[in-house]
Amino acid sequence: MKKRLILLGALAAFLSIIPLTNVFAANAPSIFVNSKVVKTEIPPVLKNGVILVPVKTISELPNTTITWDNTTKTATVVDKTTLRTSTFKLNSKYVVVQNERKEIPVPVSIVDGRVLVPLRVISEASGAVVVWEQQKHTVYIAKATNQTIQNLASNNLAVRRKATVSETPKIDLLAHLSANRNVNDNDVFYFPKGESDHYFYLYGDIIEYHEINNNIDYKTWQAKIGISNDSIKLISNEEGLPYKGKVGVVSEEGTRPQIIGEYVYYNMEIMGGIARYGIVNSEGKVTDLGTNDDITSIVDFFSIGEE
Numbered sequence: 001m002k003k004r005l006i007l008l009g010a011l012a013a014f015l016s017i018i019p020l021t022n023v024f025a026a027n028a029p030s031i032f033v034n035s036k037v038v039k040t041e042i043p044p045v046l047k048n049g050v051i052l053v054p055v056k057t058i059s060e061l062p063n064t065t066i067t068w069d070n071t072t073k074t075a076t077v078v079d080k081t082t083l084r085t086s087t088f089k090l091n092s093k094y095v096v097v098q099n100e101r102k103e104i105p106v107p108v109s110i111v112d113g114r115v116l117v118p119l120r121v122i123s124e125a126s127g128a129v130v131v132w133e134q135q136k137h138t139v140y141i142a143k144a145t146n147q148t149i150q151n152l153a154s155n156n157l158a159v160r161r162k163a164t165v166s167e168t169p170k171i172d173l174l175a176h177l178s179a180n181r182n183v184n185d186n187d188v189f190y191f192p193k194g195e196s197d198h199y200f201y202l203y204g205d206i207i208e209y210h211e212i213n214n215n216i217d218y219k220t221w222q223a224k225i226g227i228s229n230d231s232i233k234l235i236s237n238e239e240g241l242p243y244k245g246k247v248g249v250v251s252e253e254g255t256r257p258q259i260i261g262e263y264v265y266y267n268m269e270i271m272g273g274i275a276r277y278g279i280v281n282s283e284g285k286v287t288d289l290g291t292n293d294d295i296t297s298i299v300d301f302f303s304i305g306e307e
Contacts, residue, residue, distance in 0.1 A: 030138040031119075033058060034169040042114055050106040051139065052116035062145040064126040068115055075108055075117055079127040081146065086125035088117060095121065129216050133173050142169035144215035152196075152215060158301045160196035164210075165189065166299040168217040174253050177222060179204025186269050187298040190234050193262040193279065194307050200234060200263075207235065209257050221254035233259055233284035264307060268298040277304055 029051065031038045038057055045052040055075055059066050063080040073090035087096045088108045094101045109116050119139060120130045128143035144152075144167075151163035183205040190200040197212040202225075209221040225235060228248030235247050249256075259282050267276040275295045278288040292302055 027137065030136070031057065031141070032138060033060060033141045034062070034143065042112065044119070045109075045111055045116055047106050047109070051119045052106065052109060052111070053119045055115050055117050055122075057117075057119065058123050058126060058128070058141060061123070061126050061128055061141070061143050064128075064143070066122075066126070073108075075115065075122070077122055077125045079125070081127055084125075084127070086122075088122065088125075090115075095125065097125065129171070129214065131171050131173070135175070136173075140171045142171055142216045144168060149215055152212070156303075157194070157196060157307065158303050161189075161191060161199075161301040162299050164196050164199065164212055164217065165201075165301075168212060168215060170217045170219070172219045174219055174222050177206050177224065179206045185271070186267055188265055188267045189298075189301075190263045190265045190280070193264055198257075202235065207232065209254070219254075221252065221256055223252035223256075224250045226250040231284075233282055234263060234265075234280055235284075264304050266301060268295060268300075270295070270298050275300070275302075277302075279306060 028043045031040065031044070031053070038060075040057055041054045055066055055068055058064070065076075065078045065080065067076050068074070069076070075088040077086045077088070078084070084098055086098075088104075090108050090110065092107050093103055093105075095104050096102075104118060104121050106118050108118070119141075120132075123130045123141045126143065128141050131140045131142075132138075133140065148163055148167040151159050151167060154160050154163070181204045184203065186203075188202040190202070192198065199210055201208045201210065205225050207223050207225055208219055211218050211220055223232075225232070225247055227246065228250050229246055231246055231248040262279050262281050264279055265277060269275065273293060273295055275292045276288065277290060277292065278286060280286045289304065289306060294300075295302075
């Protein structure tokens with residue numbers, strides 16, 4: 001993932017020196033704020049390689065206030081988690097962060113009567129993470145809520161796992177894959193024993209690997225599975241996969257993670273409200289520990305005594 005981020009940084013630096021000033025036409029980038037697509041009031045503007053958007057675009061970021069003072073022509077961003085305040089003045093090439101002035105590549109502008117702000121700079125001023133994915137032509141903006149941050153730090157392992165899977169904002173830099181649910185209708189999660197900050201997720205004929213970094217969920221690897229000698233020891237026919245032969249990777253994207261030590265698994269059969277759970281080691285040996293018939297969603301994780 002570090003290599004990809006370095007390449008993205010190089011791309012951003014390259015774009016910043018291209019003298020462009022235009023409105024995106026039909027090929028406007030998609031913008032995701034905390035895993036939800038955002039539709040802007042007007043198309044984003046590309047100015048000198050910087051994307052400008054209406055100030056409301058990131059107004060729904062948690063623990064953030066964004067205001068526009070029409071008298072002073074100033075946008076103010078407050079990160080309520082850190083209490084850091086940043087001010088952006090119309091047509092100024094500087095942003096003031098906690099009384100410290102910093103130069104920015106493109107200032108706040110007014111286009112067709114709309115206040116437009118530099119998307120990356122103003123998002124990062126709010127404490128958010130911003131990632132540009134060239135192939136998807138997509139901007140991801142992510143910032144966890146205070147409640148999510150608290151849950152990720154909980155002493156309860158099941159609470160941490162639920163927050164990891166269902167509450168953290170997602171950044172997905174990989175291609176979209178469609179799962180064949182006829183292969184496997186359950187949702188299976190694998191966590192390293194005693195841990196919650198990275199996990200495998202198996203659904204249909206797809207397996208993914210996710211890592212939590214600064215309270216954000218990054219999907220860093222995914223694969224299609226089927227009959228293959230390129231095995232992943234975590235997956236076995238004991239998980240209900242209807243293959244006659246060795247199960248393994250047919251195709252993949254990203255960097256395949258190493259599987260070290262023991263993992264616990266939750267095999268969620270949500271239609272029946274049942275979860276099978278157990279332990280699988282790095283050689284693929286499965287120890288089935290039992291069932292829980294009191295789940296209502298695929299993220300109803302629970303404590304496993306053997307951990």
